Amino acid sequence: MALVQNFPFITIVFSLTCGVLCAVLPGRGAKRLCLGWLALTTAMSGAVLRFTLTTDGSFLYRMGKWGAPFGNELRVGVLEALMATAFSGVMLLSLLGGMRHIFADCEPGKVNLYFTMCALLMSSLFALIYTNDLFTAYVFVEINTIASCALVMLRSSDRTLVATTRYLIMSLLGSGLFLLGIVTLYGITGELLLESIAEKVQALFAAGQYSLPLTVIIGFFSVGLAVKSALFPFHSWLPDAHGSATPSSSAILSGLVLKGYIIVLIKIFYRVFGLEIIVSEQVSRFLLLFGVLAMLVGSVNALRERDLKRLLAYSSVAQVGYIYVGIGLHSELGMVAACVQILAHALTKPMLFICAGGFMDVSGGHKDLAAITGAGLRDPLGGAAFSVGALSMMGIPFFAGFVTKLELARGALEAGPVTLGITFAALAVSTLLNALYYIPIVFNLYTRPRDGAWAGVRQRYHWEYAAALAAFIALNLGFGMGSDWVVGAIRRGLALFGM
Amino acid sequence: MPGLVQHLFTNYYETAAVVLFGIGFTTLLMHRNLLKKIIGFNFMDSAIYLYLASKGYIAGRLAPIVSGENADPARYINPIPTGLVLTGIVVSVSVTAFLLALTCRLYDRFHTLDIDEITRLARKEQV
Numbered sequence: 001m002a003l004v005q006n007f008p009f010i011t012i013v014f015s016l017t018c019g020v021l022c023a024v025l026p027g028r029g030a031k032r033l034c035l036g037w038l039a040l041t042t043a044m045s046g047a048v049l050r051f052t053l054t055t056d057g058s059f060l061y062r063m064g065k066w067g068a069p070f071g072n073e074l075r076v077g078v079l080e081a082l083m084a085t086a087f088s089g090v091m092l093l094s095l096l097g098g099m100r101h102i103f104a105d106c107e108p109g110k111v112n113l114y115f116t117m118c119a120l121l122m123s124s125l126f127a128l129i130y131t132n133d134l135f136t137a138y139v140f141v142e143i144n145t146i147a148s149c150a151l152v153m154l155r156s157s158d159r160t161l162v163a164t165t166r167y168l169i170m171s172l173l174g175s176g177l178f179l180l181g182i183v184t185l186y187g188i189t190g191e192l193l194l195e196s197i198a199e200k201v202q203a204l205f206a207a208g209q210y211s212l213p214l215t216v217i218i219g220f221f222s223v224g225l226a227v228k229s230a231l232f233p234f235h236s237w238l239p240d241a242h243g244s245a246t247p248s249s250s251a252i253l254s255g256l257v258l259k260g261y262i263i264v265l266i267k268i269f270y271r272v273f274g275l276e277i278i279v280s281e282q283v284s285r286f287l288l289l290f291g292v293l294a295m296l297v298g299s300v301n302a303l304r305e306r307d308l309k310r311l312l313a314y315s316s317v318a319q320v321g322y323i324y325v326g327i328g329l330h331s332e333l334g335m336v337a338a339c340v341q342i343l344a345h346a347l348t349k350p351m352l353f354i355c356a357g358g359f360m361d362v363s364g365g366h367k368d369l370a371a372i373t374g375a376g377l378r379d380p381l382g383g384a385a386f387s388v389g390a391l392s393m394m395g396i397p398f399f400a401g402f403v404t405k406l407e408l409a410r411g412a413l414e415a416g417p418v419t420l421g422i423t424f425a426a427l428a429v430s431t432l433l434n435a436l437y438y439i440p441i442v443f444n445l446y447t448r449p450r451d452g453a454w455a456g457v458r459q460r461y462h463w464e465y466a467a468a469l470a471a472f473i474a475l476n477l478g479f480g481m482g483s484d485w486v487v488g489a490i491r492r493g494l495a496l497f498g499m
Numbered sequence: 500m501p502g503l504v505q506h507l508f509t510n511y512y513e514t515a516a517v518v519l520f521g522i523g524f525t526t527l528l529m530h531r532n533l534l535k536k537i538i539g540f541n542f543m544d545s546a547i548y549l550y551l552a553s554k555g556y557i558a559g560r561l562a563p564i565v566s567g568e569n570a571d572p573a574r575y576i577n578p579i580p581t582g583l584v585l586t587g588i589v590v591s592v593s594v595t596a597f598l599l600a601l602t603c604r605l606y607d608r609f610h611t612l613d614i615d616e617i618t619r620l621a622r623k624e625q626v
Contacts, residue, residue, distance in 0.1 A: 135583055142590045146597055153601075158608055162621040165601050165614065169536060172594065173528055176543045179587070180520060183547055186580070187513075187554045 004051045007044040008076050008130045009061055011084070015041065015123030019116045027103070027111035034115035038092040038122065045088055049081035053489065058496045060132065073132040073193060079339065079493025080129050082486075083263060087125050087256050089475075090346050091118065094255065097354035097468030098248030100361075105155040105246040114154050121147040121252065128260045134182045134192050137264055141178065141228070145171040148257045151249040152241050163240035170227055170237040174261075177224030181217050185272075188213060194271045205277055214273075218283050221268050226287075229261040231324055232294030235317040239301075243310035247357030250309060251350035254316045259342045262323055266338065269327070270497050279330045288328025288419065292426040294321025299433035308356050308367045311437065312349065315393065318430060319345045325423060326408055332494060333411035339490045340407050340483075344392070344400040347479055351472035352389040358382035358465060359445075362457045369444060376445030379459035383445050385469040390438035392476055395431050400476045403483040405431070512553035519546035533602045533612045537595060544591040548584045555580030 018037045022030035052058065058077030066072070095102070095118060106114055124144040131137050145168070153164040186192060188210055189200040204210050227234040242250045269278050278284055298318030305311040319341070326338030359375040359382060360367050376383025392399035405427055412423035479486060507514045519542055526539025555577040563578035602612065609617045 135586070139586060139590060142594060146594065149597070158621045158624055161601065161605055161608065162618055165533070165598075165605060166618070168594075168598060168601065169527065169614075172540055172598075173524065176520075176524060176527070176540075176547075179544075179547050180550075183551050183554070183583075186583075187550070192579075 002051065004047050005059055005061060005076070007048045008074050008080075008084070008126070009063070011041045011044055011088075012074075012123050012126045012130065015119050015126060019119035019123065022112050022116040022119055025112055027109075030112035030115040031099070034119055035092065035095060037119065038088055038095070041122065041126075042085060042088040042092060045081060045085040048076060049078070049085050049489075052076060052078045052081050053492075056492065061130075072136060074130040075132040075194075076130060077493050077496035078489055079497065082489055082493060083129050083259075083339075083342070084126055086343050086346055087129070087259075088122060090255055090350055091122055091125075091252060093468045093471050094248050094251035094350045094354065096464045097350075097472075098246060098251065098357050099464045100462060101246045101357050102248055107154075107156055110154065114151070117147045117150045117154070118252070121151065121257070125256060125260045128264050132194050134185070134194065134197070134268075138175070138179055138182055141175055141261065141264065144257060144260055145175060145228070148253055151252065152245040155244070155246045155249070157244070159240075159244045163237075163244050167237045167241040170234070174224045174227030174234075177220045177227070179224075181220030181224060184213065184220065185217050188217075194267065198272050198274065201273060201277070214277070215281050218273065218278070218281055221265065222283055222287065225261045225265040226290070226324075229258045229265075230317060230320055231287075231290055232297050232317060232321060233290070235294065235298070235320075238317060239305075239310045239313040242313035242316065242353075243307060247309075247353050247360075250313070250356075251353040254313065254353060255346045255350035258316070258320055259323075259346060262320075262327075262338075262342065266327065266335070267497075270335070270494075275330065284328045284330035286328075287324045288422070291321045291324030291326075291328050292422060294318060294324065295426050295430040296321075296433070299430055299437070303433060303437045306368050306370070308359065308369060308372060308441070309353065311369075311441075312352050312356060315352075315434070315437075316345075316349055318434070319349065319393075321430075322404060322408065325426065326404075326411065329408075329411045329415055329419065329423070331411055331414050332491075333407065333414055335494055336487060336490050337404060337407035337411045339494070340487060341404040343486065344404045344479060347400050347472065347475050348389050348392045351385055351469065351476065352393075354465070354468060354472070355382045355386040355389065358459060358469075359386075362459050364457075369441065373444050373447055373449040376442075377448065378457055381461065381466055381469050382459065385473050386445060387442050388473050388476055390442050392480070393438055394434045398477065398480045400479040402480055403487070406483075407487065510553075513550055516546045516550035516553065519543075519549065522546075531613050531615050533598075533605065533614055536614070537598050537602065540598070541591065541595060544587065548587055551580040551584050551587075 018033060022034055058075060061074040063072045102114055103111055120143060124140040127140040128137060149164050149168045152167060153160055189197050191197045191200060230238040242254050295318045298314050298321060302311045302314035305314055322341045323338045326334045326341055358379050359372045362375050362378040363371045392401040395401045395405040412420050523539045523542030523546060527536050527543060530536050530539060557576045560576045561574055563575040605617055606612060609620050
């Protein structure tokens with residue numbers, strides 16, 4: 001076994017260790033440890049990605065060398081490694097970009113706990129990406145929930161407290177359904193490893209047994225994870241939680257945490273049940289429908305919102321809708337589109353939230369649209385990054401968001417005429433709506449405020465903020481222009497999923 | 500239909516577990532009192548543990564505590580669900596602790612346990 005094959009396990013377990021260490025270190029030390037570790041995990045995940053690309057295969061990592069059915073396994077393929085690399089990189093940049101706010105927003109002496117939670121969150125994301133065992137997935141889903149609620153709460157104000165409580169309650173409903181799905185499936189198949197369950201499920205399905213319970217189980221998984229990933233109509237908790245947290249938290253929650261659950265759902269759909277069962281159970285139709293509704297409702301709500309961060313949160317609801325539309329197209333191309341959207345949104349939305357944090361700096365801490373007039377002039381780099389992000393969200397070519405729309409359209413062309421019509425109409429309307437609320441903000445950023453408010457304020461650039469934004473811009477453009485490579489890698493990864 | 504009813508009575512542990520899950524789920528979703536929400540959450544999780552434990556139980560067999568050499572798998576119940584229940588209890592205890600801590604802080608600030616009232620008060624303070 002090559003050294004690099006141990007990296008997935010190392011990234012998961014040592015992220016937990018890093019979290020524990022951060023809890024006892026002082027704030028600055030915790031920051032250095034956490035950032036250093038994240039840089040290292042990004043490099044290690046990159047090495048894993050390179051390894052899987054060169055060997056063009058996936059491998060199983062058996063914990064303690066125990067085989068099935070007793071052991072616990074990690075499964076690593078191109079797609080998993082790609083997601084892990086992107087997620088830890090985005091996590092690092094989000095923390096860097098909002099670093100000043102983290103230190104300002106947390107209660108003094110508790111900053112180290114913020115990094116503890118970030119490390120735990122990263123560990124759970126890695127575990128959700130790599131794990132091959134359903135119950136492990138459940139445990140890490142709960143770790144993810146607690147860590148992300150704590151990230152919202154660490155900026156102590158009444159509003160974040162209430163937002164955290166509502167977020168936690170909704171999340172618990174979701175994980176309750178997810179757990180019920182796991183135990184019912186375990187009751188039928190007696191297995192927890194994905195491949196073993198898949199074998200038995202296929203046999204049951206071929207024999208025509210247990211078809212009602214299997215449908216119900218698919219329903220539990222879909223609804224449970226849809227609640228947690230804020231698919232319309234379960235999105236009500238998201239704007240409060242993402243709108244009131246510190247910029248880094250909003251960036252991480254919007255960009256990464258929602259996606260972790262979706263990756264679990266994709267794994268369950270395609271590695272446990274398989275495409276045929278999902279199609280014959282009509283689940284994908286519901287996902288497509290709710291995805292389309294999410295795209296529209298999220299955008300309409302964003303259009304009416306006057307608070308920049310809540311607006312971005314509503315835009316996340318719409319963007320999650322794109323992912324579900326991709327899944328709901330129930331074809332390989334649709335899945336490619338969903339994975340592309342996971343990456344594209346993970347690269348774009350955190351950048352927008354970090355910019356929103358920068359605009360608050362130069363607008364006296366306000367984040368409503370009227371107050372940030374001219375913020376792009378006072379914070380030129382933030383303005384440039386926000387414009388890039390806005391163009392990407394609208395789906396202008398050469399930006400990351402365009403790739404998603406292209407792939408979604410390609411996936412829809414393969415589907416039936418009704419699906420094709422609905423998807424194309426939804427894409428067109430949602431692009432229009434995105435443009436309707438992003439373009440005015442960009443113009444607003446470059447309008448000189450009439451009353452000369454905050455005229456003398458200039459962004460005092462710290463290398464962390466500047467480096468994070470520069471890296472985000474570069475990644476976004478790189479993703480948009482080098483999309484062939486990414487799409488090719490995703491395709492190979494999905495092929496390894498056994499599609 | 501009689502077949503279905505009979506199944507419900509044969510697997511009465513599972514039936515009870517699903518009913519309890521429903522009670523817990525609706526309490527967590529609908530109830531306005533935070534403490535009752537937490538109780539509902541615990542109902543929900545306990546129901547799942549009941550379900551799992553009953554799935555792993557095989558009538559007439561022993562608890563899977565192996566001592567000595569004569570470990571014959573046929574004498575013991577299935578240990579995996581028991582292990583899952585233990586893991587699940589750890590998870591739900593920590594989540595309960597977190598929720599209770601949040602509730603304490605909310606009560607300190609707003610002097611009420613009604614989540615709708617708290618949301619209203621927090622919104623009013625913002626404006």
